[in-house]
Amino acid sequence: MGDRTTRPGDSAEMSVRELMAALAVVEEQLRQAPLLVTLGGTTAVNPEVAPLLRRQRQLVARLRARRTSWVRFGSGEARQPSAAWPPPPWAG
Numbered sequence: 001m002g003d004r005t006t007r008p009g010d011s012a013e014m015s016v017r018e019l020m021a022a023l024a025v026v027e028e029q030l031r032q033a034p035l036l037v038t039l040g041g042t043t044a045v046n047p048e049v050a051p052l053l054r055r056q057r058q059l060v061a062r063l064r065a066r067r068t069s070w071v072r073f074g075s076g077e078a079r080q081p082s083a084a085w086p087p088p089p090w091a092g
Contacts, residue, residue: 011062019066023059026052 011019030052037046 011058014062016063016066019059019063023056023063026056026059030056 011022014022030049033048033052034046035049036043038044
């Protein structure tokens with residue numbers, strides 16, 4: 001994986017596992033970055049936050065697109081649930 005988790009342009013080629021790892025990295029960076037900083041004697045929003053939020057939105061959008069593409073496949077039939085994961089309680 002290496003530096004693929006932090007490069008912004010390659011999320012289309014990343015696996016779901018890599019997308020999740022990249023999202024974890026971005027969220028950790030957001031937790032560590034102060035929201036407000038003092039610039040020239042005035043308090044302002046940290047300029048490092050906007051690119052991190054943009055990257056977070058990009059990764060989430062890519063994960064959502066993957067999820068949507070998994071809902072239906074091939075002949076249009078619903079995907080079979082995995083035996084490894086029990087259905088959630090609300091799936092009735």
